[in-house]
């Protein structure tokens with residue numbers, strides 16, 4: 314058996330077990346990262362951290378850790394917390410010193426204290442002797458050598474844990490390794506993903522589930538497969554010939570406990586098409602595309618139909634994000650052809666009066 318260097322979490326196995334009990338469903342390979350812990354940060358919370366006294370990293374390591382914190386902010390695609398170094402904070406990060414990581418861990422963290430602070434994050438020092446060999450951080454080398462570990466990538470993993478991400482559950486062949494940076498075993502140079510500095514789609518999926526989208530127009534991670542709901546309403550269901558009617562629809566993530574923070578959230582900037590058919594007809598034809606309204610998730614189209622039609626809206630699942638398609642219910646807009654005066658006065662049809 315080959316001992317793998319691992320980025321580990323203090324109490325990680327227990328926390329992961331608790332999380333799976335809470336969620337009530339097993340964590341699936343190729344799915345969003347599991348949860349670690351039960352307490353999230355606030356939406357958009359800015360979390361400061363400082364170096365632990367007596368365990369300040371050398372400048373090359375400080376740069377890498379700060380870069381890892383920045384990487385979270387630039388790739389979280391959600392309202393998850395951001396991390397920034399400040400002069401004084403209860404949240405502290407250490408390099409060397411008394412490192413409480415497991416004997417095979419190259420780095421670890423403890424998110425106790427969230428949402429006020431996190432208990433700590435620790436990195437083993439360059440040259441640390443493990444049973445599998447000597448730890449080399451790539452950033453500590455003039456020319457990174459085969460087998461070194463990218464400190465920025467490892468810091469990104471640790472900040473991911475601080476957010477609430479557990480280690481991604483990979484497929485048996487690990488063909489989906491690069492769907493997540495938050496991984497049980499780090500990869501050393503030059504294995505695929507060793508220097509990844511952007512959260513993977515399944516890291517982002519979990520962050521979106523826990524912290525929602527930054528904006529209703531943001532794309533939902535393709536690591537998710539969320540149902541959507543699409544409503545339809547007509548400004549009037551009976552109109553005079555020659556009059557216009559406005560068809561309005563609202564697209565949302567379908568309300569479901571599995572969608573967590575995203576449940577019922579509006580989705581803007583998507584393509585919603587209007588279909589129509591004559592009453593009694595079986596097939597629909599596409600009439601047009603709705604434009605976005607100012608209200609998030611709302612779309613509309615104004616038309617002047619010449620005769621009575623049934624209408625419905627369709628959201629076709631886009632290939633670039635993790636949403637399922639939806640079709641609205643049907644609404645009929647009756648068009649009344651009004652007779653001209655003086656016959657009009659004899660026919661008491663409301664739209665004609």
Ligand SMILES: [Zn+2]
Pocket residue numbers: 320321322470471474480495496497
């Ligand atoms: Zn980890």
